[in-house]
Amino acid sequence: MRFGLLGTGPWADRTHGPALVAHEDVELVGVWGRRAEATEAQAARLGTRAYADADALFAECDAVAVALPPDVQAPLAVRAARAGCHLLLDKPVATTPGAAREVTAAVERAGVASVVFFTLHFSDTTARWLRQQAGETGWQVGRADWLSPVFGGAESPYAASPWRREKGALWDVGPHALSVLLPLLGAVTEVTAVRGAVGDTVHLVLRHESGASSTCALSHSVTPAAAGVTAEVRGPAGVAALPSREEAPDVAFAQAVGAVLDAARTGTPHPCDVRFAEAVTGVLHEAESQLPSV
Template sequence: MRFGLVGTGYWARQTHGPGIQASGQELVGVWGRDPAKTAQVAQALGVRALGSYAELLDAVDAVTYAVPPDVQAPLALDAARAGKHLLLDKPVALDAAVARELRDAARASGSRAVVFFTARYTAETRSWLAELASIGGWRGSWTEWVVANQRPDSPYKDSPWRQREGALWDIGPHLLATLTAALGPVRSVVAVAGVGDAVHLTLVHDSGAVSTATLALWGPPAAYTWGMRVWGESGVSPAPPAATTADAALATAADELAATASDGVEHQLGLEFGVAVVELLVDAAAQLARGQCAAP
């Protein structure tokens, strides 16, 4: 499958570009809004710098996106309407109506999609989730993800969309993708605002399990933590630490997109799931905006 890369930032340079090249697919070229940056990334990857998005769409079978979600959505909509397959970053959009429009356009054209929730494409997470499924009897989970993106060595410290949207929209999708696989679909969410961009979530699953999570993207560096535990009749099972690099996970996602396009079936992490994640996040964001259950 011939891929085009949209984006020239850190995630494009370090994950999407190398990931496609590490897969069984072909990276044809790259396009970004800044021609100089596009040329630099293209040279580093050894591919063509494409002069326009239209030129990219004409040259490829599929597009991989490493741009902010509000930039990704309208571009992906054009690609879907053109029948191109989509490797989307999470979240697929910041608006539920836009996410549904993208899903419907892909469905109408026969375009297939996968959404890149990083951990869901790693061997260690898949092994853990398979173990949870084989044991059963899980009743809930606890997650504490406190990240300090403002630290000098963070590649995301100057990311405008992350500064604007915070933890809910950046790491919230990862939370939902993993917990849905561990405990079943999420039926409802209650969101409580904390200090800064911190958000505290209670998630009720269709299985009856209840998950709680504390998320902060711009938290105190001294409080940096990243942990998830599932509990139930067999005890407590912690999620494994990351062992797979992001570009290797992206390679898996690219190969699975090619397979699902060939088979003509919806991927379990396709746009149907991507829309469900956006709908839950929109609900949580609306609660925070209204000050519902807001922290004093």
């Protein structure tokens, strides 16, 4: 499948690009980015062509992989779908319900496949755990805490990201938390959100359509010593705790590429498609609407 890559930042450079180049069933046609110099440099590193016009790249591709801020990604995804390209998008797909709906509508009208890279669903260890817990019934309580030091003193290539600075952990790691809770507890019917005491820390309380409830603690502002990821569900079957993700992100991304290939070939939607991503955006947008501005 002929892929185009949209984006030239650290995520594209370290994860998307290497996985696409290495995949035996993919031809990387070219790269488009918002800055010409960065696009040329990225294309040279990946041994492919730099495109100055995104639509020209779409015309040469069967699919596109996107590593861009969500509110840049969403309108480009719509254009790519209209051009007949299958979509491999990043989370969150957008930060407003309207923009997320436009992506879903474009995918449905064009009949293209879509996969959104919720990392845990494409890493073997965590994906296996999610499938196992989805096979159980009666989960009553869940918890998903994503606490990182990106803004809390760690050296991170993502600390300078303008959109992460603006939107915070709610939008950056909140999708990971919801990607665990929603498949196991059901769609969210009620959201309560409050800010924490440190930086961009946010706490969520969720009610799910199954009747279960869950909580999330999300932050990029904890110190390295306080960082960590914890997720679990509890019910009649006991307690099930999310294992640590073992694969590197580019290995997981290669699995997501394979999921796009499968969805395009079979016509069977992937569980992490744009419809699921739209639901995640809706929950996060409602949470954001309850938070005082900072």
